[in-house]
Amino acid sequence: MRKTLKKLPALFIIIILLLPATTVKAEMPQISGSAAIAFDMDTDELILTKDIDKKVYPASITKLLTALVFSDHYSSRKTEYLVYPQEGKLVTPFAIYWNLKNIPVGTEISADDIMHALLLASLNDASTVIALNISETEEDFVQLMNEKAKELGMLNSNFVTTSGLHDDNHYTTAYDLMLLLKAAYNDPWIREVSMKQSYEMKSKSETLGLLENRNKHIGLLGNIMGKTGYTGEAGRCFAGVYERDGKTIGNIILNSTNDGVNLLVFEETESMVNAAFEEEKVIKLSKSEEVGVITVSYRPYKFIGPTREIEVPVKSADTISVYGNDVNLSEADIEISYLDLSAGEIKENSVVGTASIKERRVTKNVDLLSTLDVEDKILKTHLLSYILIVFFTVTFVVLLLVVTISKRRKKAARRRRIEAARRSNKYVDDSKRNRFK
Numbered sequence: 001m002r003k004t005l006k007k008l009p010a011l012f013i014i015i016i017l018l019l020p021a022t023t024v025k026a027e028m029p030q031i032s033g034s035a036a037i038a039f040d041m042d043t044d045e046l047i048l049t050k051d052i053d054k055k056v057y058p059a060s061i062t063k064l065l066t067a068l069v070f071s072d073h074y075s076s077r078k079t080e081y082l083v084y085p086q087e088g089k090l091v092t093p094f095a096i097y098w099n100l101k102n103i104p105v106g107t108e109i110s111a112d113d114i115m116h117a118l119l120l121a122s123l124n125d126a127s128t129v130i131a132l133n134i135s136e137t138e139e140d141f142v143q144l145m146n147e148k149a150k151e152l153g154m155l156n157s158n159f160v161t162t163s164g165l166h167d168d169n170h171y172t173t174a175y176d177l178m179l180l181l182k183a184a185y186n187d188p189w190i191r192e193v194s195m196k197q198s199y200e201m202k203s204k205s206e207t208l209g210l211l212e213n214r215n216k217h218i219g220l221l222g223n224i225m226g227k228t229g230y231t232g233e234a235g236r237c238f239a240g241v242y243e244r245d246g247k248t249i250g251n252i253i254l255n256s257t258n259d260g261v262n263l264l265v266f267e268e269t270e271s272m273v274n275a276a277f278e279e280e281k282v283i284k285l286s287k288s289e290e291v292g293v294i295t296v297s298y299r300p301y302k303f304i305g306p307t308r309e310i311e312v313p314v315k316s317a318d319t320i321s322v323y324g325n326d327v328n329l330s331e332a333d334i335e336i337s338y339l340d341l342s343a344g345e346i347k348e349n350s351v352v353g354t355a356s357i358k359e360r361r362v363t364k365n366v367d368l369l370s371t372l373d374v375e376d377k378i379l380k381t382h383l384l385s386y387i388l389i390v391f392f393t394v395t396f397v398v399l400l401l402v403v404t405i406s407k408r409r410k411k412a413a414r415r416r417r418i419e420a421a422r423r424s425n426k427y428v429d430d431s432k433r434n435r436f437k
Contacts, residue, residue, distance in 0.1 A: 027279070028325070029271040032264065033235070033253035035174040038276035041182060041241060041248040044361040047276045049325040052175040053156065056254045059229030059237050060122045061177060062164030064184040067118055069144050070130045074111040075189045081108035081204055082133040088125035092165060095125040100201060100209035108204035115189065116199045121211040122228060127162035138162055152179045166231045174252050175360070181239045181250050185225060194218075194225035215240065216266045221273065228265075230258065236265035242273050249276050281321035284334065284357055285366060290315050291336070291355060296374055298343040300382045301389075310377060312346060317367035320357055333358045336368070346374040 028036075028048050035056050038048040046052075074080065084107040089097060096117055097103055109129070117126035131141035138161075145159045157172035164170070172180075184190045193199075197218060201208045217223035217240055226240030235255035242249050251273050256265040285291065293311045300308055322328045338353035346352060353368040 027275055029268070029275050031253060031256065031268040031272065033256040033268060035254045036252060036268075036272060037174040037178050038249055038251045038272050039178055041185060041250050044182075045323060045359065046325055046327050047249065047279050047323045048272055049327045050174075052178075052327060053173050055156070055171050056173060057166060057170065057231065057234035058164055058172045058177060058254070059166075059231045059234035060124075060164040061180075061227050061229040061237050061239050061252075061254075062159060062161065062170070063118050063122060063127060064180050064190070064227050064239070065145050065149060065159065066127045066130060066162050067115060067190050068180075068183055068187060069141070069148050070111075070115065070118070070134070071187050071189050072148070073134050075187075078110065078112040078115070078189065080111055082111055082114055082129050083108060084125075084129055085132045087132060087138070088128045091125040091128050091163065094121065094123050096123050096201075096208065097125060099123065100211075101206075103203060103208065109202075109208075110204075112193075113201050113203075113208075115193050116196070116211055117201055119190065119193050119227065120196060120199055120213045122214055123211075124163040124165065131162045149176070149180070152183050154179055164229055164231070164234075166233045174254055177239060177252050177254070178250060181227075181241065181252060184227075185241050185250070191225055194227070216262070217242075217269065221270060228262070230262070232258075236262060238265045238269055240269060240273075242277075244277055247277065249273060251276065279323060282324040283319060283321045284332075285316045285320040285355060287317070287319045288315050290371070291368065294338060294352060296343050296346065298374070298378060300378065300385070310343070310374060310381070312352070312374060313371040314352060314368045315371055316355060317351070317369050320355065320364050320366045322357060322359060322364070328359055331360065338368070343374045343378065346370045348373045348376075 028050060031050070033050070035052060035054045036048070036050040037046065037052045039046050084096075084103055084105055086105045088095070089105065093099060099121065100117075100123075114126050114129050117123045118130065128138065131138045135141040135144065141162060142159055145162070146157075149157050149159065154172065154176035157176045158169055159172075160167040160170040184194075194213075194215075195218070197213050199211045201211050214228045215223070215226035215238075217226060222242040222244040224241050224243055226238060229237035229239075236258050237252075237254045237256065239250070239252040242251065251269055253265055253268055253272065256268055258264075290313050293313050295309050295311055297307050297309055299305055322332050335356045335358070336353060337356075339351065341352060348371065349369050351367045352370045355366050355368055357364045
């Protein structure tokens, strides 16, 4: 016999589980950026959020995607030389030919030096060099970029340029850039380059100049890498990674106010990062907290008699929590499911189900435990009837034995009398006597 688990108090359970999250909200600092996100790089948990699905322009943060495609093709041959194309001269400064040295078309530069130009100084013609040394046209390379973006799960993005220079159809979201930043951080070549304060760039034949990292936080506040971006339409943008006390947090701010000296976006980033490291999770379900009751069907007398039901309180085996940001408060769903177990399988603290909380990229599960031994509870509930059944059963068996023994004794006595009569010739066979009548 299997049990029937009824979710009668389901609405009550959900209300109780959601209540803590509705009363505690993450303290998102006031920032001018129109979209922002802070997240745990190791667990993918969203910590602080602001309009993370809003369509925005990424500006030069785009170059992280360009770098990923570049790394896919050249990470194993970083010392190989790339040829500087004519199209590089057509790119708007910042550029190698403008900010470092006016190099001639055909200049050979190593892949590693081009990666440094792309990520440290954000030189726009570096992206053109990469694109035209991998693909026939920049449009073909952009197609590779969009394929890579979809591979990363960036489903609300579209890229038109390799550098991030403005195009109305070149857009993304803070959430999609979270996926890009994590992928870039996990690429050893990109991470190695991004961590440097400066780098002396060279071509095959000469020194081109010193590249300074445009990330003002590098080496400060736990920052280990970052990428800046700016256009008039995109505003000031910054995506950075910070390590403190064994925890790694990614932070992205988009369309921050342009203050002319590119300081405000870093100040806002500092506020967000500090808040993210200090933010505590909201407990949605505490360890040993009773989350509801399941109803188990059983028959007290096994194969006969009516079916009864017993209520089994269920508790959480552990704590489950989330950050109380806008996204989690509106999207984090709680699901409760129960195993199909017989009444005899449910012991005290045995697993009877699972409670799950689903965030965007994270699902957290906790076992649900029975608070009682069902068979023991059934025994205690019906103990008197079981005693009476045993008593009457034993009494019946004893009486049956007495009657059986008595009958056997009478039969034995009769056989003894017949045998004695035969021996004394006094026995008359009734069947013979009947023949003479």
